[in-house]
Amino acid sequence: MACLCVRVMRHSFSLVALAKVERASPRWLCTSTMQKDGVRSEEKAEKPEQSAAEKVLAEKTQLEEQLKDMTDKYKRALADTENLRTRHRGMIEDAKLYGIQGFCKDLLEVADILEKATESVPKEEVTSQNPHLKNLYDGLVMTEAQIQKVFTKHGLVKLSPDGQMFDPYEHHALFHAPFEGKEPGTVAVVTKVGYKLHERVLRPAAVGVAKAP
Template identity: 80%
Template sequence: MASWCVRAVRQSYSVLASPALTRAPPRLLCTATQQKNGPGSVEEAEKTEQSTADNVLTEEKGQLEEQLKEMTDKYKRALADTENLRTRSQRMVEDAKLYGIQSFCKDLLEVADILEKATESVPKEEVTSQNPHLKNLYDGLVMTEVQIQKVFTKHGLVKLNPEGQKFNPYEHEALFQAPVEGKEPGTVAVVTKVGYKLHGRTLRPALVGVAKAS
């Protein structure tokens, strides 16, 4: 019986002393491995990790800079488009103020033409104090014509009577060309109908005859 107890104690001691139960913890094994490999391997691993992190950061920095450049370019374009739109809108408003009456002015030009023809058709030799009725009529026509021209000038409407001036296709409309003595070629020899400009813009070109070389 005593020998059996001794054998049981020995078997228990052998089990407790086996390598599976006396294995070192992972941290100790890792430390042992690092010590086995030496400090140079640890430094190389750290350098590799640092290099990889630097490459990732550099790539992300480049992407962010590219996005910033793209957004800045879009912002500048949007700002330029907004400024152009504002400038065009302001110009349209100003043009509407200046030229919004041009249709009305064109209608008034016909009245001015009739008034001018009526004044020119009155025989000047008969406009005397001996003929007071005709004289009063003529004076009234002249005063009305002067007044309507003042109104035209007040609103930026200016008469074009280019006789003797150089022919300008933007202000004159040539009806014919003919050699005219005493007139240089290319100049306006005859004005059959005066023109008008509204704030510097030709509203109606003057109808003219242009002198040419004989």
């Protein structure tokens, strides 16, 4: 009988201990689960922050590239504009200097006719005994001098290179022939004078060049 009572008491104590453990276990499990959930929440909170920082960095890089591209385009446009302005300025200066080039070419024929007319008059006939011829000759000389004065005023200069070294940029060689007393390579005969407009050859002089015998 005594042994039976002892067994019953031991069994009761075991049941009581087990009940205490079962009552304590859910609280421990809840605490552990809450801790794990807290860590996951922190990880989830860190991930959005990291992704936002990466997004901002990507946007910054993109904006820097766009700024660099726009700066490069601006510099190129500025250089193109400056080159265009310089080109237009040069064109305007050329137009001011050489805008009368076509008009001058037409007047050169008039100057040539006046020069030929004065050269064709016999000098011995230009006397007071022949007043009509003398007046005509004097008028031609004065007209030729006046037209040359106008040419000089507008930058048109006559080229009469008799005795000068032949220059292919200013002279047009019609023939080469030996000339006594002329150095080879020099202009021996000028058949038609040339003209230069502001350092630009408007018409080369037609010449004959001396060569070695």
